[in-house]
Amino acid sequence: xxxxxxxxxxxxxxxxxxxxxxxxxxxxxxxxxxxxxxxxxxxxxxxxxxxxxxxxxxxxxxxxxxxxxxxxxxxxxxxxxxxxxxxxxxxxxxxxxxxxxxxxxxxxxxxxxxxxxxxxxxxxxxxxxxxxxxxxxxxxxxxxxxxxxxxxxxxxxxxxxxxxxxxxxxxxxxxxxxxxxxxxxxxxxxxxxxxxxxxxxxxxxxxxxxxxxxxxxxxxxxxxxxxxxxxxxxxxxxxxxxxxxxxxxxxxxxxxxxxxxxxxxxxxxxxxxxxxxxxxxxxxxxxxxxxxxxxxxxxxxxxxxxxxxxxxxxxxxxxxxxxxxxxxxxxxxxxxxxxxxxxxxxxxxxxxxxxxxxxxxxxxxxxxxxxxxxxxxxxxxxxxxxxxxxxxxx
Amino acid sequence: xxxxxxxxxxxxxxxxxxxxxxxxxxxxxxxxxxxxxxxxxxxxxxxxxxxxxxxxxxxxxxxxxxxxxxxxxxxxxxxxxxxxxxxxxxxxxxxxxxxxxxxxxxxxxxxxxxxxxxxxxxxxxxxxxxxxxxxxxxxxxxxxxxxxxxxxxxxxxxxxxxxxxxxxxxxxxxxxxxxxxxxxxxxxxxxxxxxxxxxxxxxxxxxxxxxxxxxxxxxxxxxxxxxxxxxxxxxxxxxxxxxxxxxxxxxxxxxxxxxxxxxxxxx
Numbered sequence: 001x002x003x004x005x006x007x008x009x010x011x012x013x014x015x016x017x018x019x020x021x022x023x024x025x026x027x028x029x030x031x032x033x034x035x036x037x038x039x040x041x042x043x044x045x046x047x048x049x050x051x052x053x054x055x056x057x058x059x060x061x062x063x064x065x066x067x068x069x070x071x072x073x074x075x076x077x078x079x080x081x082x083x084x085x086x087x088x089x090x091x092x093x094x095x096x097x098x099x100x101x102x103x104x105x106x107x108x109x110x111x112x113x114x115x116x117x118x119x120x121x122x123x124x125x126x127x128x129x130x131x132x133x134x135x136x137x138x139x140x141x142x143x144x145x146x147x148x149x150x151x152x153x154x155x156x157x158x159x160x161x162x163x164x165x166x167x168x169x170x171x172x173x174x175x176x177x178x179x180x181x182x183x184x185x186x187x188x189x190x191x192x193x194x195x196x197x198x199x200x201x202x203x204x205x206x207x208x209x210x211x212x213x214x215x216x217x218x219x220x221x222x223x224x225x226x227x228x229x230x231x232x233x234x235x236x237x238x239x240x241x242x243x244x245x246x247x248x249x250x251x252x253x254x255x256x257x258x259x260x261x262x263x264x265x266x267x268x269x270x271x272x273x274x275x276x277x278x279x280x281x282x283x284x285x286x287x288x289x290x291x292x293x294x295x296x297x298x299x300x301x302x303x304x305x306x307x308x309x310x311x312x313x314x315x316x317x318x319x320x321x322x323x324x325x326x327x328x329x330x331x332x333x334x335x336x337x338x339x340x341x342x343x344x345x346x347x348x349x350x351x352x353x354x355x356x357x358x359x360x361x362x363x364x365x366x367x368x369x370x371x372x373x374x375x376x377x378x379x380x381x382x383x384x385x386x387x388x389x390x391x392x393x394x
Numbered sequence: 395x396x397x398x399x400x401x402x403x404x405x406x407x408x409x410x411x412x413x414x415x416x417x418x419x420x421x422x423x424x425x426x427x428x429x430x431x432x433x434x435x436x437x438x439x440x441x442x443x444x445x446x447x448x449x450x451x452x453x454x455x456x457x458x459x460x461x462x463x464x465x466x467x468x469x470x471x472x473x474x475x476x477x478x479x480x481x482x483x484x485x486x487x488x489x490x491x492x493x494x495x496x497x498x499x500x501x502x503x504x505x506x507x508x509x510x511x512x513x514x515x516x517x518x519x520x521x522x523x524x525x526x527x528x529x530x531x532x533x534x535x536x537x538x539x540x541x542x543x544x545x546x547x548x549x550x551x552x553x554x555x556x557x558x559x560x561x562x563x564x565x566x567x568x569x570x571x572x573x574x575x576x577x578x579x580x581x582x583x584x585x586x587x588x589x590x591x592x593x594x595x596x597x598x599x600x601x602x603x604x605x606x607x608x609x610x611x612x613x614x615x616x617x618x619x620x621x622x623x624x625x626x627x628x629x630x631x632x633x634x635x636x637x638x639x640x641x642x643x644x645x646x647x648x649x650x651x652x653x654x655x656x657x658x659x660x661x
Binding site: 003006007010013014017018214215216218219220221222223224225226385387390391 | 458461463464482483484486487489491492493495496497498499500501502506510511513514515516555558559
């Protein structure tokens, strides 16, 4: 225990004297929270803007508008702004002078009178992303006019129009502002878990691979100290540092939730300090496991630079489950909670989005983290005195 | 007392051609490198022993086997009553070692570097501080003691590393080329230190390529070549065995003879 303190104290002093790395590490939470706030504000702004453009009337260029006045009236009634264009509408769309156009054939009036089908042409460029919304609306209005006309014709022949429609689909879209908040909040667990994973990786690299690089490992191992004491003493440093970084991040996040007017901007956020404390508890377990992994990776690196390269690849480990849930946001199964990172993420998401989190779920993630963290540290300690590690030889 | 009994060490030669599954047991192979072959001797307290040998003769391997960071293929090393293989921690407590690669913690001062190792050896309080003071005085480190190790010259680094290695006042001191590349003042300081240790009744073994260093300092010289001990005795005995008037000539004669004999054996 005493020796553990000796190792810890030495590394702690060493860490706090490395001012440059320390500054970089302590800036991580500031940077992440700033990115989160900025991207949320940007997303909210974009959302508001697209809603604003929706209220403007949609323009529709029509060729041969005089052929089907009843359709044109219907469309105008539905809020479309009709503009007549010449016969070269097709070419104009092709040359991108028009976004899209409706072409009514010359014999339309005649066919309409006799009850024949009229072929209307909607000209557009499918690669033009910005018109999907308005195009859908135009098409929908034409269909509904079509259905109405059909129904009227059936009625005039004494047939109930319902016979044409065995089913009717009514869309009930419940997406709202809260949904927006959901997507913004989805990105937060990723940022938080990344902080827990990476913030002190540089110090681990220095403490473990650095000993090999500066050739101090051999002298160190000649002292009568157990490998486990060295590893744990050093690891406690990294863990403490990660916890400090995470704590700062929680404080900044609490400040962001309190002072940035997310609610006024249409993002409903309801994260209490208790929720944040819960998140901190989950992140601490991530840190426990992640720092263990950092040690295991660093022990195999011959130099600080080597270690940093390996750690760079390590970032992809938390990315895998996070990406999975990003693309399958609704998927959930009970076994998720047993999967490292995925389980942590689920619990953080629950806490952020106001879901219920039980005590046992915390026990669950801590159990997984302790198991993995301890076994990784044990493996690291076993490697430490191997000649391959000390002398780069067999 | 350090007793070395029939110590051998072979290293597996690195294979470049043969594919081997990572989990299969490696079979021993004729191209294994024999670094030490059946070496036995005893190092006495109050004696300075020099270890002479060409590069790759097995000096560093022998040192590493004594402080237990390498495991012997066969044989045993005893440090006082402790076996290095069976109770490495107790054995290491009796040893002060300056390995050939020795890095300092550059963000700690020289004094803090020394203190850290003293604490790792289980020393605390006034006893530790007193020991650090004494070493700083002996090695003439007063001006650098409270400077951070970053930017230390080779001599300053070596002095710090040496002080760090023996801060716990071990009974046995092992030094791998301690005066390599040092200026004359620093070399004198190290020499003075070795005499000081000897007069306190401690055993010192050091390896070196500097003949005048060895002949001036050592009570006993061990010449090692191709993993075997060629001669073990005082300066006069070595000169006699090598049929020369000075140590350098004697040493060259001995190792070339050994190499010649080995070649003949192979044929």
